[in-house]
Amino acid sequence: MKAQLVLEDGTIFIGDGFGSHMDTMGEVVFNTGMTGYQEILSDPSYCGQIVMLTYPLIGNYGINRDDFESINPAVKGFIVKEVTDFPSNWRSEITIDEYFKMKKIPGISGIDTRKLTRIIRQYGTLKGTICSIENDPREVVSKLRQAKLPIDQVRRVSTKNAYPSPGRGKRIVLVDFGMKHGILRELNKRGCDVIVVPYHTTADEILQLRPDGIMLSNGPGDPKNVPEGIHMIKEVLGKVPIFGICLGHQLFALACGANTAKMKFGHRGSNHPVKDLSTGKISITAQNHGFTVEEKSIENTRLTITHSALNDGTIEGLRHLDYPAFTVQYHPEASPGPEDTNGLFDQFLVMIEYGNKEVTTICQNVQI
Template sequence: MKAYLILEDGHVFEGESFGAVKEVISEFVFNTSMTGYVEVLTDPSYAGQSVVMTYPLIGNYGVPLDDQESAHPFVEGFVVNELSRLGSNFRMNMSLNDYMIENNIPGIQGVDTRAITKIIRNKGCMNGMITTKKYDIDEVIEKLKAYKVTGVVSRCSCDEPYRVGEVGGYKVALYDFGAKRNIARELANRGCDVTVVPASTPASAILDGKYDGILLSNGPGDPSECTEIIEEIKKLIDSKMPIFAICLGHQLMALAHGFTTEKMVYGHHGANHPVKDLHTNRVYISTQNHNYVIKEDSIDASKAKVWFKNVNDDTIEGLEYLNENIKTVQFHPEACAGPVDTNYLFDTFIEMMGGSKNA
């Protein structure tokens, strides 16, 4: 079946439908990872967005359900150059096509993903539509431009608290703004007793829970939209508890300190972004997925100092807060699939809470 990708700037790409036969309007971004498409599909940070994969062949190892980073996919649509109809992997449970049908996600293949990526890179991430209907462009352009990613954090967060890990280790409250599973897993692997809590959890519930530390997770959307969450984070800051934050959590912490964020032209989405630790000058390869960034000129030098920077474009990738036991990073140290260079940062969080309990 023919399918069409229509971008809000008027570009139309004709390809072949796969996955669910469904029309969807969303924001379009590109991802430069060569593997890990299951993790991409199930990363809640993509809520409200469709993903264009720059690597040409996708689906060749099928879908191992153990690789999911959440209970179900969150992407709105999926764009690939060539879909592998048959997967070859002893761990796979089903084909990518069947997985997308089962989860009601539309896809389009057989399009020039290199050309689409160049458009997004040059003009910025933009809205678009995946459809099997042939439209007159004038019919849909205004509708595409009107789309906005909103309310996605509440959609991605858990409804009730749940626990992961061992009783007896450090008690960690993990705020779920759209948390990837591997964040809780990395903490549990270090002996932590993790309680994953909904994004709407008031600070008072955390402070009454006698936790040793707090982790603010990744998540989707515009951080400045999360005004109620930011107010609760301010109360957590005042408590002087150890806090580590990732991606959206990193941005929310900055906003809670009075810094500002801005939307990037096309964002960072991929498993190959170099970041530099400004203390050691060592460069790490990181996995990233964000459209917003902290404005460097908004950072109050009396409150925080830059910890990491992106080697490619010099954007802020991490902050250390002065006179507070708080560290934050924009990238994903829990990356799975992805580079593992920076998962030592979970050990840093353990040190912030007092060091190994096994020592």
């Protein structure tokens, strides 16, 4: 069945629909990963977005039960150059088309994804609609220009109730702003006694759980739309060691007096080089974010920059100068992507054990 992708600037792409045939609207973004489409489509950080994959062939290894990063995908739609009807992999259970039909996610294939990537890189992210070819594009564009994107994405994807993931090691309270399962998996691998709590959990409620450390998860949208998280971080800072990832990194920066800003088209992919400023080591990282911490805003805070993006110089890591707390903009759990920085989870546990004064020296012996 023919479908069309209409952008708010009036650009129209005609292609073939797959998955659900319902209309959908969202912010159109692109991801440069060559593999990992199952993890991408199930990443809660894509809530409210239509994701375009720059790699041309998608669906070739099907969908399996093991590679999901959430139970219910929050992505609004998928755009690909070519979708495979007959996947070939020993773990494959269903096709991506069948999965999208089950989850009511629309997709479009057969369009010029290189052209769409260039448009986004030149003009920034745009609102878009995947819909039937019978829809009048002029009416679609008019609706797009008037439509407002949601600002409550974190509320939509965060767990509604706290739940445990028991272990015999350090107790970690994992604040779910849109958590990928990979973060929980890495903590479980290290024997941590994890309690996952909703995004709006208060500092008092977290401290009543007697945590050894607090993990701030990734998540979707503008960090300034999550004032509950910012307030909570202010109140627990200095009382419990903190490790933040992606949105958690941005919320931590805001809580410490820094500022964040929307990027032109963001970082989304599995091949972003990041430099550790203390060692000079370069790591290839997985990323998915549309906002960044402004470097100038760090000057009047008690934060120091620990990591920097080689492609554009944006901040990729922060550490507090007085308290045991550090954050990174990228994803050390990967899923999908390289595991170059997986050792940051070990550094977090070292920080919990030894505190802020000795963590820099000790962590030099932890491989990342």
